[in-house]
Amino acid sequence: MQRPPQVPEEVPETVEQWLEGLALTDYVDNFHLNGIYCPLAAINLTKRDLQLMGVYMQGHRKKILLSLAALKESLFRQQ
Structure with a gap:
């Protein structure tokens, strides 16, 4: 069973x-090679x-x- 993601305070x-x-x-x-330095810049990935960014492992x-x-x-x- 999968746990829901923990919502961070910050x-x-x-x-x-x-x-x-x-x-x-x-x-x-x-992430840096793709111009992403802040998690908010990754929000819609x-x-x-x-x-395509090289995160090949499904998990x-x-x-x-x-x-x-x-x-x-x-x-x-x-x-």
Whole structure:
């Protein structure tokens, strides 16, 4: 059974901080090479976008997408 993503209190300022929290720091360079330095810049990425960026492992893509959904929820709650 899959757990819903945890909605963070604050949005991390950098991709490094965000991916560190997901234990996926191997992808920091992939995001930077695609001009993404802040998690908010990644908010609308899709599974296909992540594949094209070099996130080939399905589980890693899923973890990132679930985290992005939680970030969206956090932004919605702040409004």
